[in-house]
Amino acid sequence: MLRESEPRDRPEIIELFASPEVGAYIGGSRPRYQLEREVPEVPMRRPGVFVVDLDGAMIGFVQLDRRDTERPGHVRPEAGEAELGYMFLPAAWGCGYATEACAAALDWFASTRPTEPVVLCTQSANRASMRLAAKLGFTEVERFHEYGAEQWFGAWSSVTLSG
């Protein structure tokens, strides 16, 4: 189930950001003591963030945010595209939950903004994320170097453009 975040998600959110495995390709993890101090009582409650709930517990989240206009990688001249992001707890990896949750978020987005593309940026070394992007139907736009690594930048659209 996709839902907004609640106070009971706080421990899992801290776990996500403290996990070295989760942070391996996204800039690393953060010290748990810092997170305990800084994460708000209702963390990540903002438009575009979907908590992924499995049997009453958070296993990860999917988000649709506006891509920073200053960063490389854009498909629209005005930039600020909707960008898909995702983070799941390692115990839930490999079960298809990320695929299911991202597909549902994309479906929702397509129904609300049918003509808008969605973009995605991931380290090309992040094999799970690369596979997920391909399964969701993202296609490569370009690759570039950022944060000391090769980044894969792709786009998805619910509208099939034909000749």
Ligand SMILES: CC(C)(COP(=O)(O)OP(=O)(O)OC[C@H]1O[C@@H](n2cnc3c(N)ncnc32)[C@H](O)[C@@H]1OP(=O)(O)O)[C@@H](O)C(=O)NCCC(=O)NCCS
């Ligand atoms: C990326 C992430 C969400 C994928 O989660 P997941 O639970 O493995 O996703 P799914 O189970 O839906 O699997 C998606 C596909 O990736 C494949 N996959 C998973 N881990 C893989 C790995 N290490 N190497 C290669 N493929 C992998 C799965 O087999 C599946 O493909 P398949 O159906 O052809 O078998 C998860 O690894 C994660 O949270 N990583 C840390 C955060 C992160 O890096 N986010 C990316 C930000 S850009």
